Amino acid sequence: MTALEIDSLSKSYGELRALNEVSFEVPAGQIFGFVGSNGAGKTTTMRIILGVLRSDAGEVRWKGARVDADVRRRIGYMPEERGLYPRMKVGDQLVYLARLHGLSKERAVAAMEQWTQVLGVDERRGDEVDKLSLGNQQRVQLASALVHEPDILVLDEPFSGLDPVAVDVMSDVLRSQADRGVPVIFSSHQLELVERLSDRVGIVARGSMVASGPIDELRATDTSQWILALASATAPPAAPPGVSITESAPGRWLVEADSAESAQAVLASAVQQGTVTEFSPVRPTLTDLFRDVVNAPEEVA
């Protein structure tokens, strides 16, 4: 299978069980958004994938085989504690890192030029990293994860502290990497961004994966609420038994129904009355799902 598979990872730090049989998979070409409260276990999981930390149990597989040192050299990693040499020039540093991963001098220079340009830091190639603003250091950090043409991308909070333009640039880069077949994992606390960008999402709470899968599937719960909008903002249809209809904005009503059939009956009456411009189920956002699972009482073992 062409996927990065995280299979039943467990890890304790002394008495603290930081990960408890965490499993998920990221198919090649997809973006996986990894979310969870502070201390939930995201960084620990990512460090185990990269091999800078050993798990107590479980394994990580790429294309069906256990990830070894060769595969790990092909991972592009953006650590949470940023890892650039502060006194080295941006361009020299990126070429050096690309060469460490085995690129020839020419390819390393070409990759450095390409990524500094794409990420908007080409004019800073001759500057030492610690002379850059934090956002620009972050762009260079992403460039350092990309210069060696990785097969897998693992990015720990790549969006934190970025301005909206940089968020767009970084989002485009992640999407284009996925489009060339790379599985991309990133963690973030910006849930709207995660919802927008990810193909799949995993929510980790207290070291356990509490929900994971394609974002549309996670949001597709049985709903009891629908939005009804009419072209001419007249009165909505009368509510049949078991249904309440309340105006949420001019021309828009929230329909709460005890069954899908009674909601459909409201729609049928609305169509007879005028032009319906929208009738859609109200789905929970990722933020709603996150609050539900993170606030859920801890399971008793």
Ligand SMILES: Nc1ncnc2c1ncn2[C@@H]1O[C@H](COP(=O)(O)OP(=O)(O)OP(=O)(O)O)[C@@H](O)[C@H]1O
């Ligand atoms: N080296 C360590 N020694 C002891 N405990 C650790 C160590 N690293 C992490 N922990 C603990 O393991 C748990 C998981 O931490 P981790 O950094 O993986 O969480 P996270 O989800 O990345 O959090 P955040 O969103 O705050 O970055 C936390 O309780 C943390 O305090």
